[in-house]
Amino acid sequence: MTPGIPIFSPMMPYGTGLTPQPIQNTNSLSILEEQQRQQQQQQQQQQQQQQQQQQQQQQQAVAAAAVQQSTSQQATSQQATQGTSGQAPQLFHSQTLTTAPLPGTTPLYPSPMTPMTPITPATPASESSGIVPQLQNIVSTVNLGCKLDLKTIALRARNAEYNPKRFAAVIMRIREPRTTALIFSSGKMVCTGAKSEEQSRLAARKYARVVQKLGFPAKFLDFKIQNMVGSCDVKFPIRLEGLVLTHQQFSSYEPELFPGLIYRMIKPRIVLLIFVSGKVVLTGAKVRAEIYEAFENIYPILKGFRKTT
Amino acid sequence: MAYQLYRNTALGNSLQVILLQFDKAMNSALAQTVRNRVNFRSFLNTYRSCDYLWSFVLNGVEFREVTELNKADEAKIVACDDKNIGSNTTE
Numbered sequence: 001m002t003p004g005i006p007i008f009s010p011m012m013p014y015g016t017g018l019t020p021q022p023i024q025n026t027n028s029l030s031i032l033e034e035q036q037r038q039q040q041q042q043q044q045q046q047q048q049q050q051q052q053q054q055q056q057q058q059q060q061a062v063a064a065a066a067v068q069q070s071t072s073q074q075a076t077s078q079q080a081t082q083g084t085s086g087q088a089p090q091l092f093h094s095q096t097l098t099t100a101p102l103p104g105t106t107p108l109y110p111s112p113m114t115p116m117t118p119i120t121p122a123t124p125a126s127e128s129s130g131i132v133p134q135l136q137n138i139v140s141t142v143n144l145g146c147k148l149d150l151k152t153i154a155l156r157a158r159n160a161e162y163n164p165k166r167f168a169a170v171i172m173r174i175r176e177p178r179t180t181a182l183i184f185s186s187g188k189m190v191c192t193g194a195k196s197e198e199q200s201r202l203a204a205r206k207y208a209r210v211v212q213k214l215g216f217p218a219k220f221l222d223f224k225i226q227n228m229v230g231s232c233d234v235k236f237p238i239r240l241e242g243l244v245l246t247h248q249q250f251s252s253y254e255p256e257l258f259p260g261l262i263y264r265m266i267k268p269r270i271v272l273l274i275f276v277s278g279k280v281v282l283t284g285a286k287v288r289a290e291i292y293e294a295f296e297n298i299y300p301i302l303k304g305f306r307k308t309t
Numbered sequence: 310m311a312y313q314l315y316r317n318t319a320l321g322n323s324l325q326v327i328l329l330q331f332d333k334a335m336n337s338a339l340a341q342t343v344r345n346r347v348n349f350r351s352f353l354n355t356y357r358s359c360d361y362l363w364s365f366v367l368n369g370v371e372f373r374e375v376t377e378l379n380k381a382d383e384a385k386i387v388a389c390d391d392k393n394i395g396s397n398t399t400e
Contacts, residue, residue: 154359155359161356161357
């Protein structure tokens, strides 16, 4: 079995535009386009995951084969260098070989003449936490671009509430994606409750479609995600008192007021609610990467304040 | 289609007064006198609230009273929300 030949699996189609594409700003309200775009993005993510899995498998195969080679080398270092059973190519050094190729390179045949120095992957100063925060809520706004008559919307649309004396907007809900929208007479709309950026956009388009079908010339201008909330669990209890003592310029902890510690991170500008149980809520992000970055920043700090009793 | 021309007559006016009295009597009876309780639980198809008037469309609803059980595939509830709380249902 020859190591290190990159495997072109039939699962990698050509010419499907595997490069990530920016979100297209279309003002047309076609739900079909949105759903097709979502499916394409999901397929791209799946393909990227498959590629990563294949690369990992290749690296493992190379490492396993190299270990086999090194053990067979030590056995045959005193024998003739002509190939043993099916193991080609042969290495002429009896150094033990630790090959884990650098991420992103798939080595072909290791050169028999060059000394093999152990190649280890770059180890970061601290390991990544391995925990990914899950998005729980996305708040976004969009401008429908025309004045709306809220009374006709409330009377004709389904699943709508309108109490002008209490609040000057129509509150509308849809089931898929499960979201709530506040629709104002100026034509501006707030969409809350989605679990991902694409779902928030799709939901906002569905609401705009409802308004359009009622006869208003609705457009889809300036869709913007205003806030993203994520949560995760570090799986160990935390000494909040210690954390507030050392990070007092960032933290505020009033157990009589609220059982969680409020940590205001400067970079990225995210607010984290940290609880004794180890659950963490992150909010204030405009993009998903800020949530991930904030959690990677706080995780080593939290590990340092792990409760040991 | 009969003409409503003759409502503004002595007979018509007194009958209209009776109708107003009927409205008041129904409201107070439902608010004070009637004590029956009906439970129901179902899937909510749609809801609407406008001007303190709620309307719901339920699917697969069972109205459960102590004495009897009424089922319906579809039920529309129109509910008024005001100082005197009252509601009426149509099936």
